[in-house]
Amino acid sequence: xxxxxxxxxxxxxxxxxxxxxxxxxxxxxxxxxxxxxxxxxxxxxxxxxxxxxxxxxxxxxxxxxxxxxxxxxxxxxxxxxxxxxxxxxxxxxxxxxxxxxxxxxxxxxxxxxxxxxxxxxxxxxxxxxxxxxxxxxxxxxxxxxxxxxxxxxxxxxxxxxxxxxxxxxxxxxxxxxxxxxxxxxxxxxxxxxxxxxxxxxxxxxxxxxxxxxxxxxxxxxxxxxxxxxxxxxxxxxxxxxxxxxxxxxxxxxxxxxxxxxxxxxxxxxxxxxxxxxxxxxxxxxxxxxxxxxxxxxxxxxxxxxxxxxxxxxxxxxxxxxxxxxxxxxxxxxxxxxxxxxxxxxxxxxxxxxxxxxxxxxxxxxxxxxxxxxxxxxxxxxxxxxxxxxxxxxxxxxxxxxxxxxxxxxxxxxxxxxxxxxxxxxxx
Amino acid sequence: xxxxxxxxxxxxxxxxxxxxxxxxxxxxxxxxxxxxxxxxxxxxxxxxxxxxxxxxxxxxxxxxxxxxxxxxxxxxxxxxxxxxxxxxxxxxxxxxxxxxxxxxxxxxxxxxxxxxxxxxxxxxxxxxxxxxxxxxxxxxxxxxxxxxxxxxxxxxxxxxxxxxxxxxxxxxxxxxxxxxxxxxxxxxxxxxxxxxxxxxxxxxxxxxxxxxxxxxxxxxxxxxxxxxxxxxxxxxxxxxxxxxxxxxxxxxxxxxxxxxxxxxxxxxxxxxxxxxxxxxxxxxxxxxxxxxxxxxxxxxxxxxxxxxxxxxxxxxxxxxxxxxxxxxxxxxxxxxxxxxxxxxxxxxxxxxxxxxxxxxxxxxxxxxxxxxxxxxxxxxxxxxxxxxxxxxxxxxxxxxxxxxxxxxxxxxxxxxxxxxxxxxxxx
Numbered sequence: 098x099x100x101x102x103x104x105x106x107x108x109x110x111x112x113x114x115x116x117x118x119x120x121x122x123x124x125x126x127x128x129x130x131x132x133x134x135x136x137x138x139x140x141x142x143x144x145x146x147x148x149x150x151x152x153x154x155x156x157x158x159x160x161x162x163x164x165x166x167x168x169x170x171x172x173x174x175x176x177x178x179x180x181x182x183x184x185x186x187x188x189x190x191x192x193x194x195x196x197x198x199x200x201x202x203x204x205x206x207x208x209x210x211x212x213x214x215x216x217x218x219x220x221x222x223x224x225x226x227x228x229x230x231x232x233x234x235x236x237x238x239x240x241x242x243x244x245x246x247x248x249x250x251x252x253x254x255x256x257x258x259x260x261x262x263x264x265x266x267x268x269x270x271x272x273x274x275x276x277x278x279x280x281x282x283x284x285x286x287x288x289x290x291x292x293x294x295x296x297x298x299x300x301x302x303x304x305x306x307x308x309x310x311x312x313x314x315x316x317x318x319x320x321x322x323x324x325x326x327x328x329x330x331x332x333x334x335x336x337x338x339x340x341x342x343x344x345x346x347x348x349x350x351x352x353x354x355x356x357x358x359x360x361x362x363x364x365x366x367x368x369x370x371x372x373x374x375x376x377x378x379x380x381x382x383x384x385x386x387x388x389x390x391x392x393x394x395x396x397x398x399x400x401x402x403x404x405x406x407x408x409x410x411x412x413x414x415x416x417x418x419x420x421x422x423x424x425x426x427x428x429x430x431x432x433x434x435x436x437x438x439x440x441x442x443x444x445x446x447x448x449x450x451x452x453x454x455x456x457x458x459x460x461x462x463x464x465x466x467x468x469x470x471x472x473x474x475x476x477x478x479x480x481x482x483x484x485x486x487x488x489x490x491x492x493x494x495x496x497x498x499x500x501x502x503x504x505x506x507x508x509x510x511x512x513x514x515x516x517x518x519x520x521x522x523x524x
Numbered sequence: 525x526x527x528x529x530x531x532x533x534x535x536x537x538x539x540x541x542x543x544x545x546x547x548x549x550x551x552x553x554x555x556x557x558x559x560x561x562x563x564x565x566x567x568x569x570x571x572x573x574x575x576x577x578x579x580x581x582x583x584x585x586x587x588x589x590x591x592x593x594x595x596x597x598x599x600x601x602x603x604x605x606x607x608x609x610x611x612x613x614x615x616x617x618x619x620x621x622x623x624x625x626x627x628x629x630x631x632x633x634x635x636x637x638x639x640x641x642x643x644x645x646x647x648x649x650x651x652x653x654x655x656x657x658x659x660x661x662x663x664x665x666x667x668x669x670x671x672x673x674x675x676x677x678x679x680x681x682x683x684x685x686x687x688x689x690x691x692x693x694x695x696x697x698x699x700x701x702x703x704x705x706x707x708x709x710x711x712x713x714x715x716x717x718x719x720x721x722x723x724x725x726x727x728x729x730x731x732x733x734x735x736x737x738x739x740x741x742x743x744x745x746x747x748x749x750x751x752x753x754x755x756x757x758x759x760x761x762x763x764x765x766x767x768x769x770x771x772x773x774x775x776x777x778x779x780x781x782x783x784x785x786x787x788x789x790x791x792x793x794x795x796x797x798x799x800x801x802x803x804x805x806x807x808x809x810x811x812x813x814x815x816x817x818x819x820x821x822x823x824x825x826x827x828x829x830x831x832x833x834x835x836x837x838x839x840x841x842x843x844x845x846x847x848x849x850x851x852x853x854x855x856x857x858x859x860x861x862x863x864x865x866x867x868x869x870x871x872x873x874x875x876x877x878x879x880x881x882x883x884x885x886x887x888x889x890x891x892x893x894x895x896x897x898x899x900x901x902x903x904x905x906x907x908x909x910x911x912x913x914x915x916x917x918x919x920x921x922x923x924x925x926x927x928x929x930x931x932x933x934x935x936x937x938x939x940x941x942x943x944x945x946x947x948x949x950x951x
Contacts, residue, residue, distance in 0.1 A: 110652030
């Protein structure tokens with residue numbers, strides 16, 4: 098069984114007073130994540146995930162692992178340090194020079210700190226090429242820190258210089274096969290984003306000039322989003338304005354409305370740009386080697402944490418999608434020295450019973466800072482946005498003890514008996 | 525239920541011919557990990573973990589998470605990019621200049637790629653200081669990539685330039701409390717290393733010149749280890765020769781023997797060196813602020829993968845501790861077109877039954893490359909070192925079908941009925 102956590106000893110530094118002029122406060126999510134001790138800035142565009150914020154990250158990673166494993170993708174880990182030679186071979190060093198973090202080792206060899214890993218993975222696949230057709234498609238992904246020297250980092254985690262990203266790369270024998278793989282990954286993506294619990298938009302993205310390639314972007318609609326999208330509400334399709342500026346919907350001729358989106362995922366049929374440059378090949382039907390057809394697929398993991406908070410929260414209180422809330426339940430015991438203190442043992446009863454449920458095991462936090470009033474702790478719990486807040490207060494002293502349940506998902510507040518509480522939480 | 529994996533589509537490039545002169549082949553583990561498609565070199569001292577190798581990494585991480593959670597440590601994630609200013613404040617920039625990877629951003633600000641995170645974490649704790657005594661000890665850890673510009677990277681993962689490390693930092697109000705925390709973490713470490721399943725040595729390590737500080741190193745004894753240790757076999761204590769060169773054991777006066785060790789963990793009572801320099805404080809009994817007393821604790825995660833292989837394997841075959849083997853069971857179905865092919869359906873039966881057991885769920889690999897002979901696949905399975913290899917071969921056609929179980933842990937090979945097989949595997 099996983100442990101229950103306690104706030105007295107939990108590192109969640111709630112900053113009361115971030116100066117209003119601070120450059121980190123560009124948006125609601127950034128302010129709320131900082132104030133509630135979920136992240137901490139360590140430099141321009143650089144953030145530490147504090148323990149509670151990192152729980153949200155790990156939950157997102159688990160959902161991703163789960164759905165990518167289900168479509169047959171394999172997880173690996175590539176170094177962040179990439180030889181600059183590989184980046185020169187694909188022509189991306191000169192194209193992205195400004196946004197790359199570049200460093201030298203003691204022998205003056207240059208490395209790129211990977212903002213993404215097309216070069217590394219293609220070179221890796223090339224090292225055991227040519228691949229027999231029966232081993233295709235190859236589908237490999239990782240979840241690691243990525244680096245981009247943004248000219249203007251902003252919106253906290255939404256546009257940082259070091260961030261956590263999931264990047265998946267696929268290798269097929271033909272464009273047709275690569276499209277089948279693309280559809281398969283897209284279905285996996287749809288499942289991931291549905292499980293994350295937030296309404297998302299999927300639009301056509303810029304495809305570049307390579308002919309025959311396909312690209313889709315996943316967005317959370319938000320005024321702080323950097324991308325401008327044109328959406329058809331009638332048939333729920335859309336397009337990034339960078340790509341096109343149609344006057345009406347190409348599917349149903351419906352009216353288009355413009356909205357801003359935070360890009361949280363991107364799928365791309367790459368073709369053979371990288372595989373040709375780096376010799377990642379397979380053996381075709383004629384026994385000849387031929388470059389593999391690639392796809393690449395990203396999800397912005399740390400960005401999703403902030404974007405979710407941005408979308409659901411009020412100016413003063415965080416709200417989480419249930420599946421990625423750092424803790425699902427927060428239990429608030431009586432204040433020390435109060436009349437209700439006699440009811441303290443119910444806290445253990447509730448915690449033990451909830452821990453037996455797979456749904457809540459390891460996902461329970463007890464705010465044992467019993468020197469503080471229930472009211473003060475309740476306010477903080479609501480602000481941090483635990484989906485279910487259980488208060489063991491004065492009604493716990495009734496002949497039939499009752500407990501207050503604040504349900505932030507359904508926005509209800511009820512006094513419930515122990516059994517009703519368990520039924521309500523479906524534990 | 526977690527999926528069962530299949531080798532036909534598994535990215536495990538078995539290199540048949542690494543040139544004997546290759547500089548990556550400095551030791552047995554490096555050769556075996558490369559040959560079996562578990563890791564792949566991407567540069568001098570830089571390695572990718574391929575899917576199967578990364579499974580071993582994830583298993584080690586899970587054991588660490590589990591035991592550190594049990595002692596109340598919280599997981600977070602700090603950026604690799606650290607402002608050079610922090611390193612100057614603690615005096616470590618000048619002291620370690622050569623081994624640090626340093627880079628500049630577009631505004632010419634300098635950053636260190638963290639080889640370890642004392643500066644970052646202490647600065648983080650300082651940002652919410654002074655801490656009330658009731659919130660102590662603070663115990664924070666992460667598992668991330670670390671960077672060190674080694675002059676001579678060698679032995680593959682054992683001494684690389686980018687590697688995976690677990691680093692834990694603790695903060696207490698007094699040396700006495702910090703020692704209690706030190707003992708608590710040490711007990712956690714003992715559990716972690718016992719669960720990893722390899723005999724380890726724990727010796728006194730160099731403490732530096734700070735007086736009153738304590739340090740212990742965890743080693744796997746191996747001729748390729750960089751550290752020289754003096755051990756007393758009588759009372760099982762030891763010391764790093766860097767620290768001391770006693771002529772006999774200080775505990776029991778026993779004879780000391782010298783051995784080489786691969787350092788896989790290090791615990792250190794740090795004192796207030798970093799907390800003083802960076803103002804990480806608490807409020808003492810007199811209401812004054814005072815620097816926190818720190819401990820720091822590392823485990824070399826990627827190094828353990830290689831060290832485990834180095835210790836257990838022969839020159840030609842990998843052996844894993846059961847708990848970190850990439851897969852626990854490999855099932856080998858009949859060759860296509862063979863007489864035994866009629867028995868193929870047993871593969872599913874075995875797989876389904878094993879998947880129901882918590883012990884094997886998600887830990888099963890089927891070598892479905894049925895174009896290859898059973899013999900060839902069996903050889904490869906033994907070489908990769910899956911602890912249990914199950915062959916559905918010609919005895920599966922007997923009236924009472926029998927299956928061959930090669931048990932690499934007990935080094936036995938038996939023909940077993942379905943029920944005997946399950947009993948043997950305790951599934």
